Amino acid sequence: MKVLKVGVALVITGALIYGLNRGWNFGSPIPPLGKFLDPFGGFWQNAEGLARPDETLLLSGLKEEVVIHYDSLLIPHVFAKNDADLYLAQGYLTARERLFQMELQTHAAAGRISELLGASALDYDRTQRRRGMVFAAENAVKAMEADPVAQAMVSSYTKGINQYIESLRYKDLPLEYKLLDFEPEPWTNLKCGLLLKNMALTLNSGDKDLELTNALQFYDKAMIDLLWPDDERVGDPIVDRAGNWNFIPVTLDSVPLALPDELVSVPPLEKTTHGVGSNNWAVAGSKTHSGAPLLCNDPHLNLTLPSIWYVIHLQAPGVNVMGASLPGAPAVISGFNDSIAWGVTNAQRDLVDWYKVEFKDNTLSEYKSDDQWRPARKVVEKFKVKGSAPVYDTITFTHHGPVMYDNRFQQDNELKHYALRWVAHDPSEEIITFYKLNRSRNHGDYMEALDHYASPAQNFVFASTSGDIAMRIQGKFPVRRKEEGKYLLDGTRTSTEWQAFIPNEHNVMDKNPVRGFVSSANQYPADSTYPYYINATSYEAYRNRRINKLLTEMSDITPRDLMELQFDNYNLKAAESLPAFLSYLDTTQLNQAQASAYKILKAWNYENDVDSEGASYYEAWWDALFPLVWDEIREAKVILDYPTTYTTIKLLKEHPDLVFFDVLATPEKETAREVVQQAFVKGVEAIETWKAEQKKEPRWADYKDTFIGHLLQGLPAFSYHVQHGGNHDIVNASSRRHGPSWRMVVSLEKTVRAWGVYPGGQSGNPGSPYYNNLLNTWAEGKYFEFQFRADPAAYKSTLATVTLKPVAP
Amino acid sequence: MKFGVQLIGTILVCFVLQSFLPWWTMAVGAFTVAYLVGNKGPISFLAGFLGVAVLWVGMAFYIDALTHSILTEKINRLLPVNAFVMTLLVGGLVGGFASLTGALVRVKS
Numbered sequence: 001m002k003v004l005k006v007g008v009a010l011v012i013t014g015a016l017i018y019g020l021n022r023g024w025n026f027g028s029p030i031p032p033l034g035k036f037l038d039p040f041g042g043f044w045q046n047a048e049g050l051a052r053p054d055e056t057l058l059l060s061g062l063k064e065e066v067v068i069h070y071d072s073l074l075i076p077h078v079f080a081k082n083d084a085d086l087y088l089a090q091g092y093l094t095a096r097e098r099l100f101q102m103e104l105q106t107h108a109a110a111g112r113i114s115e116l117l118g119a120s121a122l123d124y125d126r127t128q129r130r131r132g133m134v135f136a137a138e139n140a141v142k143a144m145e146a147d148p149v150a151q152a153m154v155s156s157y158t159k160g161i162n163q164y165i166e167s168l169r170y171k172d173l174p175l176e177y178k179l180l181d182f183e184p185e186p187w188t189n190l191k192c193g194l195l196l197k198n199m200a201l202t203l204n205s206g207d208k209d210l211e212l213t214n215a216l217q218f219y220d221k222a223m224i225d226l227l228w229p230d231d232e233r234v235g236d237p238i239v240d241r242a243g244n245w246n247f248i249p250v251t252l253d254s255v256p257l258a259l260p261d262e263l264v265s266v267p268p269l270e271k272t273t274h275g276v277g278s279n280n281w282a283v284a285g286s287k288t289h290s291g292a293p294l295l296c297n298d299p300h301l302n303l304t305l306p307s308i309w310y311v312i313h314l315q316a317p318g319v320n321v322m323g324a325s326l327p328g329a330p331a332v333i334s335g336f337n338d339s340i341a342w343g344v345t346n347a348q349r350d351l352v353d354w355y356k357v358e359f360k361d362n363t364l365s366e367y368k369s370d371d372q373w374r375p376a377r378k379v380v381e382k383f384k385v386k387g388s389a390p391v392y393d394t395i396t397f398t399h400h401g402p403v404m405y406d407n408r409f410q411q412d413n414e415l416k417h418y419a420l421r422w423v424a425h426d427p428s429e430e431i432i433t434f435y436k437l438n439r440s441r442n443h444g445d446y447m448e449a450l451d452h453y454a455s456p457a458q459n460f461v462f463a464s465t466s467g468d469i470a471m472r473i474q475g476k477f478p479v480r481r482k483e484e485g486k487y488l489l490d491g492t493r494t495s496t497e498w499q500a501f502i503p504n505e506h507n508v509m510d511k512n513p514v515r516g517f518v519s520s521a522n523q524y525p526a527d528s529t530y531p532y533y534i535n536a537t538s539y540e541a542y543r544n545r546r547i548n549k550l551l552t553e554m555s556d557i558t559p560r561d562l563m564e565l566q567f568d569n570y571n572l573k574a575a576e577s578l579p580a581f582l583s584y585l586d587t588t589q590l591n592q593a594q595a596s597a598y599k600i601l602k603a604w605n606y607e608n609d610v611d612s613e614g615a616s617y618y619e620a621w622w623d624a625l626f627p628l629v630w631d632e633i634r635e636a637k638v639i640l641d642y643p644t645t646y647t648t649i650k651l652l653k654e655h656p657d658l659v660f661f662d663v664l665a666t667p668e669k670e671t672a673r674e675v676v677q678q679a680f681v682k683g684v685e686a687i688e689t690w691k692a693e694q695k696k697e698p699r700w701a702d703y704k705d706t707f708i709g710h711l712l713q714g715l716p717a718f719s720y721h722v723q724h725g726g727n728h729d730i731v732n733a734s735s736r737r738h739g740p741s742w743r744m745v746v747s748l749e750k751t752v753r754a755w756g757v758y759p760g761g762q763s764g765n766p767g768s769p770y771y772n773n774l775l776n777t778w779a780e781g782k783y784f785e786f787q788f789r790a791d792p793a794a795y796k797s798t799l800a801t802v803t804l805k806p807v808a809p
Numbered sequence: 810m811k812f813g814v815q816l817i818g819t820i821l822v823c824f825v826l827q828s829f830l831p832w833w834t835m836a837v838g839a840f841t842v843a844y845l846v847g848n849k850g851p852i853s854f855l856a857g858f859l860g861v862a863v864l865w866v867g868m869a870f871y872i873d874a875l876t877h878s879i880l881t882e883k884i885n886r887l888l889p890v891n892a893f894v895m896t897l898l899v900g901g902l903v904g905g906f907a908s909l910t911g912a913l914v915r916v917k918s
Contacts, residue, residue: 002916005850009910013840016903017833034903037896038832039868043884044896047876170831175880179887717886767880 023181041171046767052800062806069795074762074770077313086316091160098327098764100176106191109198118386132402137193143427157330161187195328200424204456206537207352211641213488235545239510249531260488278345280461281519282469292749293463297343298740307760321438331434341746347457348536351423355491428454459520471518472509541646542729567781568731584676615700621683718766722779755783815846819860836907843911857908858901865900
């Protein structure tokens with residue numbers, strides 16, 4: 001009897017401990033509750049106060065002591081005595097705040113999300129591997145490791161991250177590891193490569209080759225040029241040097257353009273989202289109040305928590321730089337030092353091509369190239385899947401690149417195989433660019449630094465304390481014949497391959513232009529006399545014109561003026577389209593809600609301010625109109641590309657009888673007038689429904705509802721809704737989920753001054769007050785002045801001082 | 810009286826163990842204290858349950874107060890039941906059953 005009782009009690013105790021020490025999945029995953037709730041080791045340990053302790057930590061691999069002063073925003077000011085120690089410290093400090101983010105982003109890049117979330121992510125993971133993300137990262141690492149400077153930099157950074165990972169006990173793990181019940185794996189140089197390729201994927205994976213190939217089946221060439229022009233010819237290009245491109249361009253043998261005759265049935269790849277873009281500009285001293293140049297940058301990306309950026313100040317002999325870094329990559333990416341400042345916007349160029357490959361048979365082992373059969377390379381990819389057995393996929397590589405779609409993946413027709421040629425697959429050494437930019441003293445150094453930069457192509461703005469301003473569009477751009485690479489290419493003919501690249505010195509660039517400023521906002525790069533063929537998925541049409549108009553008008557400019565410009569909510573798109581839309585309306589038959597909307601719209605000043613109701617009505621109208629106009633494209637059986645906003649509005653105004661304005665779902669023949677009217681009814685309906693649900697008036701900030709979501713699928717407990725104006729196509733480009741992920745203003749006076757803010761905080765820990773402490777300042781369009789001093793003694797009265805000391809390995 | 814001894818003993822022993830070792834070592838602590846004190850089964854269960862529950866919730870309250878509930882509020886939105894209640898139940902149940910086992914092992918047959 002006793003034995004039985006003891007046995008039962010023991011089994012219950014054991015079962016409880018077992019059951020609470022492991023995770024479960026009943027529809028949704030449950031963390032190991034015993035571990036998770038234990039206040040000595042579980043989530044409670046992740047709660048932090050404002051204070052941070054002064055610490056002395058022993059790190060192996062350090063050569064000398066590194067001192068870090070945290071300021072009140074938790075920005076580390078790192079003082080090292082050599083480069084290796086500097087990057088080791090950067091890796092260590094970044095991991096301390098952002099390890100989960102770094103691991104999740106690199107897992108996502110490498111197609112390893114199924115390991116964390118299970119089989120639901122398998123298609124995503126296979127797509128990542130098939131588009132060659134790991135292949136690209138491996139090539140990047142080979143290039144990095146071949147260069148002694150890059151090698152030392154990346155290896156030190158990796159070492160720093162790993163020292164932090166090794167120091168972790170369960171109670172120190174970032175909260176997300178405890179929630180998802182996994183442990184960090186060692187960092188590698190490859191992960192730095194993956195992180196950079198993830199950026200290339202965000203910024204430079206957009207193309208519409210397959211969509212345009214399908215369009216050739218439905219529309220004639222004139223219609224294609226009308227709907228998807230290479231250059232919309234709107235506003236100023238980034239660089240206008242009409243007639244002054246003084247070089248002899250590289251040319252290719254002339255081959256007649258062969259348009260493909262093919263209906264592509266693959267599902268669409270996720271596109272670079274409409275809200276992704278950026279602004280940057282630099283103003284010469286002749287236009288500023290201080291007489292020194294001013295430089296600004298605000299990259300528009302997915303707004304997440306933790307933020308994509310981590311601000312850091314790095315100082316060692318030969319370098320004193322501060323700005324935004326990417327957790328997972330060494331150095332500062334957008335920032336300033338004591339002589340120069342620089343910033344980036346995306347160059348948009350089409351650097352993705354698709355080749356139709358002809359295989360000898362369905363083993364996919366040999367493929368045709370001109371008159372020969374070439375062997376294909378096969379790579380077997382293993383996918384670990386949480387909660388089930390691993391899955392394998394074989395990826396076939398041609399010399400073009402990986403065959404993304406074949407008989408194993410999302411392709412019902414076994415005869416069609418499409419290989420991906422993407423510039424990000426090529427070995428490159430961007431990390432050297434940032435190493436050198438961080439140390440640049442003048443325009444010459446900046447130019448030399450950019451010579452190392454290949455992908456993702458960016459518009460690099462520059463300003464220096466010596467008074468120069470400059471812009472350079474840098475990337476590795478293939479020389480193309482007109483319209484080549486716009487459609488699916490014939491993979492059996494080498495004549496259509498990338499045969500030469502535009503020499504760096506022929507890239508689009510400008511220095512100290514007469515107008516007194518340089519600027520870029522993802523618009524078309526060069527005037528029509530630039531001798532190389534250029535195309536992209538789309539170029540920006542509104543922000544760039546607004547920025548250039550204001551910069552042209554402004555004089556005696558202060559940093560405050562440029563902060564206001566970054567926060568400018570003027571909706572140029574609305575100013576150009578709303579009067580026409582309103583004139584199309586038949587106002588004699590409006591119901592009460594419509595009449596009231598009409599009145600509000602008539603009186604609206606085109607500002608997408610927080611309190612504006614006109615902005616809400618306009619955007620709701622537009623959101624109804626665009627899909628209604630392009631219903632033919634949305635409902636096509638194969639993928640087609642949507643024309644741009646600018647082209648859509650232009651067609652509505654100038655070609656009201658265009659066939660696309662006829663709505664398929666109705667028997668009547670519609671023109672622009674009717675489609676605009678129908679969209680108005682729908683838009684007002686959308687607002688009325690929203691009002692009924694929310695029980696409030698449609699203020700723009702409420703209706704738009706900018707949301708900064710935690711990286712774990714926007715977990716509501718760790719995410720925030722903020723009150724913010726603007727929208728895509730507006731200088732303050734904050735849409736619902738995208739926007740200015742970093743705002744920076746630098747005054748290049750003798751002593752450089754800089755201001756910045758981003759929607760988040762330095763800590764990635766939802767249990768820290770530094771997780772979101774910059775968020776409201778960002779939302780209000782305010783800035784923090786950065787403490788940028790060369791002397792470590794200036795930081796004595798700071799939040800905390802951390803000393804890293806070398807220890808024998 | 811012996812109830813109080815077991816209660817305080819469990820809190821102290823488990824506090825020391827958990828300061829250095831994984832969470833489940835508190836079961837070993839609760840078991841040992843229960844065995845040494847030798848209460849009857851149900852009383853031992855209650856003392857063990859309360860001992861670990863007080864320790865866990867006390868520690869949780871301490872952290873919560875120190876950090877102005879910064880994380881508690883967020884975790885409450887993730888959990889089906891309030892974080893303190895769940896912490897109390899999970900700690901208490903494991904502590905209680907470990908103590909019950911300890912008491913039963915000691916009973917003379």
